[in-house]
Amino acid sequence: MRLGILTRDFRVYNRLLTLLKGMNQSFDSLLPGDDLKGFDIVMTDMKIQGNNIVYTKGLDEFRLKQIVKAKDSEKIVVGIDPGPSPGIATLANNVVIDKRSIYNFREIREYVTKVRNECTYRNFIIKIGNGDRNYRNQIIRNLDDFNLLIVNEKGSSKTTKRGNDSESAINIALSNDIV
Incomplete structure (x- = not known):
């Protein structure tokens, strides 16, 4: 390009x-x-x-990333790997446009809101791994006005190093194993 x-x-x-x-x-x-x-x-x-x-x-960081990496995408998926240092990844038509770790729940909400407001899409989906129950439930409460899907995160960190939660978040975003 x-x-x-x-x-x-x-x-x-x-x-x-x-x-x-x-x-x-x-x-x-x-x-x-x-x-x-x-x-x-x-x-x-x-x-x-x-x-x-x-x-x-x-x-408009996320809109620009979407345009560059997946210009005509119709589906945005945000994957979240719950834990002490939650990983978060945004995919546009299964193409990773952003990944990072976010360390507090308010910033997770700000991130998701910014992605939702900046990107162009037909479908906006948030998938949260079913792993760490305490952190998962806090994230769910923090994002209670969004449509959320809980997915089985078994194997999501199989090939990633400990502490690389944003890679696990990509696998969660790609997962169709809804719990």
């Missing part, structure tokens, strides 16, 4: 640069007047027209 950045505001450019570097996504820095037709996506803070143009101020 060929991606370009065309901005007037350096702060927007810097936000996009940081985001794309964090994703290991290559891109071209563009100038006004450059030909944009050879690009799959051009992220910009300028009012310009085109099928490949994505207008952004660089603050």
